[in-house]
Amino acid sequence: MLKERSALKNIKPYVPGKEITGNIKLASNENPLGPSPKAIDSIKLSAEQVSLYPDGGCVLLRNKLADKLGVSEDNLVIGNGSDEILLLIAGAYIGPGDEVVISNVTFSEYEFSARLFGASPVFVDLKEYAYDLNAISQAITPKTKIVYLCNPNNPTGTIFKQKELDKFLVEAPQNVLIVIDEAYYEYVTSPFYPQTTSYYIESDKFDVSTSYKNIVILRTFSKIYGLAGLRVGYGIARPEIINSLNKAREPFNVNRLAQMAATAALEDADFLKESKANNEAGKKYLYQELQELGIEYIPTEANFIFMNVPADCIELFEKLRDNGITIRPMASFGCNQSIRVTIGTPEQNKFFIARLKEALK
Numbered sequence: 078m079l080k081e082r083s084a085l086k087n088i089k090p091y092v093p094g095k096e097i098t099g100n101i102k103l104a105s106n107e108n109p110l111g112p113s114p115k116a117i118d119s120i121k122l123s124a125e126q127v128s129l130y131p132d133g134g135c136v137l138l139r140n141k142l143a144d145k146l147g148v149s150e151d152n153l154v155i156g157n158g159s160d161e162i163l164l165l166i167a168g169a170y171i172g173p174g175d176e177v178v179i180s181n182v183t184f185s186e187y188e189f190s191a192r193l194f195g196a197s198p199v200f201v202d203l204k205e206y207a208y209d210l211n212a213i214s215q216a217i218t219p220k221t222k223i224v225y226l227c228n229p230n231n232p233t234g235t236i237f238k239q240k241e242l243d244k245f246l247v248e249a250p251q252n253v254l255i256v257i258d259e260a261y262y263e264y265v266t267s268p269f270y271p272q273t274t275s276y277y278i279e280s281d282k283f284d285v286s287t288s289y290k291n292i293v294i295l296r297t298f299s300k301i302y303g304l305a306g307l308r309v310g311y312g313i314a315r316p317e318i319i320n321s322l323n324k325a326r327e328p329f330n331v332n333r334l335a336q337m338a339a340t341a342a343l344e345d346a347d348f349l350k351e352s353k354a355n356n357e358a359g360k361k362y363l364y365q366e367l368q369e370l371g372i373e374y375i376p377t378e379a380n381f382i383f384m385n386v387p388a389d390c391i392e393l394f395e396k397l398r399d400n401g402i403t404i405r406p407m408a409s410f411g412c413n414q415s416i417r418v419t420i421g422t423p424e425q426n427k428f429f430i431a432r433l434k435e436a437l438k
């Protein structure tokens with residue numbers, strides 16, 4: 078009889094944010110303004126070249142990214158979404174018997190990638206909806222290979238600060254890889270947000286101490302750049318780590334259109350500015366409306382809001398879904414009276430509030 082690997086025993090297939098025809102979708106933190114127009118143009122231009130394999134080294138994109146981030150091309154690996162980079166990390170560094178440390182109520186792909194390669198997750202609770210770096214430090218054992226940090230955290234939208242991270246990194250053992258997922262980096266407004274790329278810049282200003290070396294920073298083109306459907310994400314790390322990830326990577330992991338579109342989107346500063354402004358305006362509007370409704374929300378540094386609702390979240394999700402709007406119920410995180418809602422366009426936000434009012438009546 079055919080038997081699946083025992084590592085798969087504890088893995089459930091991923092349930093994505095539902096796309097329902099005709100509905101406004103505020104369930105997957107996509108950019109409500111769509112893709113960057115420059116990205117669309119470049120996809121059209123490259124359409125005739127799809128008979129050719131893509132550049133297996135993503136040279137152009139890495140070159141542009143390195144310039145923009147102030148790091149070296151050798152510090153970068155591009156993936157089929159940052160989801161793929163999580164798989165490369167797991168494939169490069171963990172196996173059965175290893176432990177990884179993951180927070181409760183965070184992005185599900187850390188647990189998935191770790192379990193797929195046979196490692197055992199050790200879970201740490203959030204503290205007031207935010208990552209508790211002290212508790213995470215204490216959860217590290219001699220078996221720990223990876224610690225996953227999501228900043229801002231999906232689904233709560235909270236951040237940990239530079240000072241907390243610095244302290245954590247100094248204490249962390251040298252043989253533990255620290256993954257810092259910054260999928261919502263471009264949306265953050267807090268002045269206390271860690272400037273993690275500074276760890277890779279050789280300069281007098283920053284202390285590139287050895288304590289800081291085992292880090293992979295993850296970012297993506299799926300969120301503010303509006304390219305979720307093309308799948309492009311990247312990892313920033315020191316060259317030795319990038320080299321290990323490249324060993325686990327298939328040769329043509331990022332498709333041609335994705336590489337071209339991401340390269341173009343990177344240069345579209347206007348689109349980024351507009352997307353961020355839309356997010357800030359939407360945040361302000363939603364905070365005010367939620368306050369008036371007496372709904373507790375967690376202030377967000379990302380493009381979504383986690384809120385506690387006076388209802389069963391699945392029932393609320395179904396009601397909203399049947400009335401034209403899809404949001405994300407938090408039951409799968411054990412938060413049965415919470416939902417996560419992506420900040421949309423002004424019209425979408427208004428529609429959400431109107432439907433929410435009706436649903437809670």
Ligand SMILES: *Cc1c(COP(=O)(O)O)cnc(C)c1O
Nearest residue numbers: 158159160184231260297299310
């Ligand atoms: C959306 C998201 C990602 C993005 O993944 P891609 O594979 O790049 O689309 C990564 N991490 C977090 C926390 C996310 O919310």
